Amino acid sequence: MAITYEPIATTTLSSDTAEITFSSIPSSYTDLRLVFTPKTQYAGNYIWLRFNTDTDANYSRSVLYLDGSSFGTFHGNAETKIRMNFYTPTVGRFALYDADIFAYSSSSAKKTILYSGIEDNNGSGYLTRGVAMWSSSSAITSVTLTTDGGNILSGTVATLYGIKAA
Amino acid sequence: MPILGANSSGGSRPSAPVIGSATDGGTGTTASVAFTPSTYIGKGTITYTATSSPGNLTGTGSSPITVSGLTTGTAYTFTVRGTTNSGVASASSSASNSVTPATPTSFESIATFTGNGSSGSITFSSIPQTYKALQIRWTGRTTAAQTNADLYVQFNSVSNGYINHSIQGNGVAVETKNDVGGSYSIVYNSLTGNSATSGQMGVGVMDIEDYASTTRKKTFRAYSGQQRISQGGIRYTSGMAMYNTAISSITLTIGSGNWDSNSSVALYGIKGA
Numbered sequence: 001m002a003i004t005y006e007p008i009a010t011t012t013l014s015s016d017t018a019e020i021t022f023s024s025i026p027s028s029y030t031d032l033r034l035v036f037t038p039k040t041q042y043a044g045n046y047i048w049l050r051f052n053t054d055t056d057a058n059y060s061r062s063v064l065y066l067d068g069s070s071f072g073t074f075h076g077n078a079e080t081k082i083r084m085n086f087y088t089p090t091v092g093r094f095a096l097y098d099a100d101i102f103a104y105s106s107s108s109a110k111k112t113i114l115y116s117g118i119e120d121n122n123g124s125g126y127l128t129r130g131v132a133m134w135s136s137s138s139a140i141t142s143v144t145l146t147t148d149g150g151n152i153l154s155g156t157v158a159t160l161y162g163i164k165a166a
Numbered sequence: 167m168p169i170l171g172a173n174s175s176g177g178s179r180p181s182a183p184v185i186g187s188a189t190d191g192g193t194g195t196t197a198s199v200a201f202t203p204s205t206y207i208g209k210g211t212i213t214y215t216a217t218s219s220p221g222n223l224t225g226t227g228s229s230p231i232t233v234s235g236l237t238t239g240t241a242y243t244f245t246v247r248g249t250t251n252s253g254v255a256s257a258s259s260s261a262s263n264s265v266t267p268a269t270p271t272s273f274e275s276i277a278t279f280t281g282n283g284s285s286g287s288i289t290f291s292s293i294p295q296t297y298k299a300l301q302i303r304w305t306g307r308t309t310a311a312q313t314n315a316d317l318y319v320q321f322n323s324v325s326n327g328y329i330n331h332s333i334q335g336n337g338v339a340v341e342t343k344n345d346v347g348g349s350y351s352i353v354y355n356s357l358t359g360n361s362a363t364s365g366q367m368g369v370g371v372m373d374i375e376d377y378a379s380t381t382r383k384k385t386f387r388a389y390s391g392q393q394r395i396s397q398g399g400i401r402y403t404s405g406m407a408m409y410n411t412a413i414s415s416i417t418l419t420i421g422s423g424n425w426d427s428n429s430s431v432a433l434y435g436i437k438g439a
Contacts, residue, residue: 005272060398063337064402075397129335133366
């Protein structure tokens, strides 16, 4: 059978950078999957996801979150990008994020994403699980990972996979 | 070295085997070579050897013979020759078709359903039993007049003995559910409906481990959600079917209405090592 889950591109940062972009994404897959292990530079630097460089307020999300002592849910609307974690990442600590981007090349459906953000610090940690929508019927051709204020640090790895149905 | 042709000690020469199909062995470094055995052997027993070109790599046995040590991405043809236990060799068969060992796959697409607005239930049947686990990925929406909808799961058309537990966050409250002994497992609020804005979809990923086992009850998990700008929900579901029968079919039914034309449900197989 044909390979149906294959890497499209991987970026490993050798120096600090403000954002990582996967562009010219082929439209030949059914879904995309993004796996991202970043370190952030400053306190309060969240990790964000954006499509096709759209900076308008076209993103919304619902999340379930917990940190070992409390849990809750949050809804964000009319946002300019998707925040992938409810909690503030620990500075200089690698965390794990992933996102399944469904029907990304559809020209009729809005784009829905399942994602998670996880970090553990040997005594503290958090988990965020979310669903988000980019309210656009345009095919996704680029995916950008960014932070706010500081940089994404050297050593960060991001890989984009394509999943193809028969 | 085998002896070609008739001789006084080993008997007459076996007829040449007839080459069949050569196929990718699925490992990236092997091929399977089928053939029809010699119709005349003469005295004694016979052993068959398949030989690659290029490389002269060999495998022995009966049809089909596995030839190992091939290079991924290289095109090979094969010939087969029989040799008696007296050392008398047949002529080689003609060359096989060309086969190129490909990088082995571990995540394969089995089947896909695309909604058409006229069916609320889909069934993946005759599921191969050759994988370690299954994964279902969906982008879905119902034609019913509601904002969100549930997805019902059944295996092998069995309509009893299902359990599921789930937790959801919708931005307002955290909700947990527990259903025991039902006629299906339920993945709540995992689809949108036609009262939601057009094009807004529910999505999900369901993993079914050890689906081919005949000694374990069938357990799955699902991550799912739907987002509609001002509302939405993310849900994690665990489910179990209380029987040990291998899963050969999976039915996914919308709680109300039919799968609309933007809906797509894909079944994948995940191989073990």
